[in-house]
Amino acid sequence: MTTRPHRPRPDDDIQSTNDPFVDWVREATPYIHAHRGRTFVIAFGGEAVVDARFPELVHDIALLHGLGIRLVLVHGARPQIEQRLQGQGVELRYVNGLRVTDDRALACVKEAAGMVRVEIEALLSLGLANSPMAGVRIPVVSGNFVTARPLGVIDGVDYAHTGAVRRVDHRSLRLLLDQGMVALMPPLGYSPTGEVFNLSAADVARSAAVALGADKLIFLTESAESQQGARLAPNLLAREVDALLAGTQMLPDEIATCLRAGAEACRHGIRRVHLVERGEHGALLRELFTHDGHGTLISAEPYEDLRPARIDDVTGILELLRPMEERGVLVRRSRERLETEIDCFHIAERDGLVTACAALYPYPHDDMAELACLAVHQDYRGGRRGERLLEHIEGLTRARGIGRLFVLTTQTAHWFQERGFQPSGLEALPMEKRALYNFQRNSKVFIKTLPDCRSLPKSP
Numbered sequence: 001m002t003t004r005p006h007r008p009r010p011d012d013d014i015q016s017t018n019d020p021f022v023d024w025v026r027e028a029t030p031y032i033h034a035h036r037g038r039t040f041v042i043a044f045g046g047e048a049v050v051d052a053r054f055p056e057l058v059h060d061i062a063l064l065h066g067l068g069i070r071l072v073l074v075h076g077a078r079p080q081i082e083q084r085l086q087g088q089g090v091e092l093r094y095v096n097g098l099r100v101t102d103d104r105a106l107a108c109v110k111e112a113a114g115m116v117r118v119e120i121e122a123l124l125s126l127g128l129a130n131s132p133m134a135g136v137r138i139p140v141v142s143g144n145f146v147t148a149r150p151l152g153v154i155d156g157v158d159y160a161h162t163g164a165v166r167r168v169d170h171r172s173l174r175l176l177l178d179q180g181m182v183a184l185m186p187p188l189g190y191s192p193t194g195e196v197f198n199l200s201a202a203d204v205a206r207s208a209a210v211a212l213g214a215d216k217l218i219f220l221t222e223s224a225e226s227q228q229g230a231r232l233a234p235n236l237l238a239r240e241v242d243a244l245l246a247g248t249q250m251l252p253d254e255i256a257t258c259l260r261a262g263a264e265a266c267r268h269g270i271r272r273v274h275l276v277e278r279g280e281h282g283a284l285l286r287e288l289f290t291h292d293g294h295g296t297l298i299s300a301e302p303y304e305d306l307r308p309a310r311i312d313d314v315t316g317i318l319e320l321l322r323p324m325e326e327r328g329v330l331v332r333r334s335r336e337r338l339e340t341e342i343d344c345f346h347i348a349e350r351d352g353l354v355t356a357c358a359a360l361y362p363y364p365h366d367d368m369a370e371l372a373c374l375a376v377h378q379d380y381r382g383g384r385r386g387e388r389l390l391e392h393i394e395g396l397t398r399a400r401g402i403g404r405l406f407v408l409t410t411q412t413a414h415w416f417q418e419r420g421f422q423p424s425g426l427e428a429l430p431m432e433k434r435a436l437y438n439f440q441r442n443s444k445v446f447i448k449t450l451p452d453c454r455s456l457p458k459s460p
C-alpha cells in the first residue's frame, strides 16, 4: 500500500477521541468543505459496471453528489462491446493499439453504451428505504455533448467509425450541473454529418474535464501496477508521466491510456488528475476524504527544475536567504559555512535567479534527516514551490533509506503541520543536533515519518 507523502493534512490539530467514527468524520470534514461546489470528472471502464460491487461504487458516487460535488461520469463499455462481438463470432480489431470500428462493431458499441447507461441510471435511481440511497433523488442526464471526428486513415488503415473528440459542449453541461444533475457521458461522439463515432472513454473524460475547467479528473482503473508488479508512484508530474510512458516499464494499456490522458489534461490546466484503483474497497472515498489518499496524483509541471546546488550558486542562495535571516525567520549562515555545506543544498532556479532552496542534513544512525533552510523567494511564494521542494527533499531522504525528516522552525510551524509534520520534543532529535540547539532561538521541533513506497522509477 502506498501513501501520498505530501498530501496536505487540513487540520492536524484534530484530537483523537478514540472513537474511530467520530475521528473519521472530523478528519473528513475539511475535505467535505473543500470539495463542495467543485466539478469532478470521474471515468471508469465497462469492467466496473459488470463487477458485482458496482452498486457500492454508485453509492459512493451518490454520496459525492449529496455532498454538493458537481459530477460528470464517463464510462467505457469495452467488455460489453467485446461480449456482443464474440456473440457474433468476431473480435474487435486493433491496429497499433487503436481499435478499428467497422459497421458491425459500431452496432455493438451503440448497444453496449445504451445498456451501460441504463444500468447506471437504474442504480442511481435506487431509493429503497434499507439502502444507502434511501430517499435520494439523483437526476441523471446524458446527451450529444461530444462532437467527434473520424480518426480517418492512418498508415493505410481505415479506422472507420473510431473517432476522436473534437469538442465538448461545456456550456450545456455546465447548465445541467448548475441544476444539480449528474452528467453521464458514454464513449460516443457525434459529427455534424450525423455520424456516430466510437471514442476512448479516457479521451472523452480528458476533453470534458478540460472543456469544463474541472477541479479534478479521476480515473478509476482496474490495476495500478506495471506488468513487472511495481506500483505507480503516489505523485507524478506530467513530464514524469511522459518519461514513464517512453521508458521500459511495461504498463497495462489501460494505465498507459489514463496516464497519457491525465498528463495531457494537466498540460491544459487541470490541476489534479487521480488514478485510483477501483477494486480497493472504498478507494474513491479514501482518495478524496483522507489525507493519505491511495492512488496516483498527476499534477502539472513545476515552474523550474530542482537540482543540487553548486559552488557558484552560493551568491544566489545568500541573496535569497538574507532578507529572511534579517527578519529572524532563518538562522544566519556565513558565506564560508554555505560553501562548506553546499552539497547539502538543493535549489530551484529561473533565468539565473535562485527562486527557492532547501538543505538536507542526514543523521543515518538515528534514521533521521534534517530539512533546513527551506526558503522561497518573496516574489515567487504561493506557487507550490515550497511544497514541491519539500516533496523533493522527502524523496531524497527516502532514497537514502531514512524514514524520518525533522525541521526546526520559529514562524512556519503551521506550514509544516499542514504537510504531515507532527510537533515533537527536543529529546526526539539526534544527540548531535540536540547538543547544538539554540535555547535562545527557542525553535519548535517537528517530525514527519515518511511513507515507505515502492514506486516506479521517476525521471531524473
Ligand SMILES: CC(C)(COP(=O)(O)OP(=O)(O)OC[C@H]1O[C@@H](n2cnc3c(N)ncnc32)[C@H](O)[C@@H]1OP(=O)(O)O)[C@@H](O)C(=O)NCCC(=O)NCCS
Pocket: 324, 329, 330, 371, 372, 373, 374, 375, 376, 377, 380, 381, 382, 383, 384, 385, 386, 387, 388, 407, 408, 409, 411, 412, 413, 414, 415
Ligand atoms: C514557507 C515557504 C517555504 C512556503 O513556500 P511557498 O512556495 O509559498 O509555499 P506553497 O505555495 O507550497 O504554500 C503556500 C501556502 O503556505 C502558506 N504559508 C506561507 N507561509 C506560512 C507560514 N509561515 N505558516 C503557515 N502557512 C504559511 C500560505 O499562506 C499558502 O497557503 P494558502 O494556499 O492556503 O494560501 C515560504 O513562505 C518561505 O520561504 N517562508 C520563509 C522561510 C521559512 O519560513 N522557511 C521555513 C523554515 S525552515
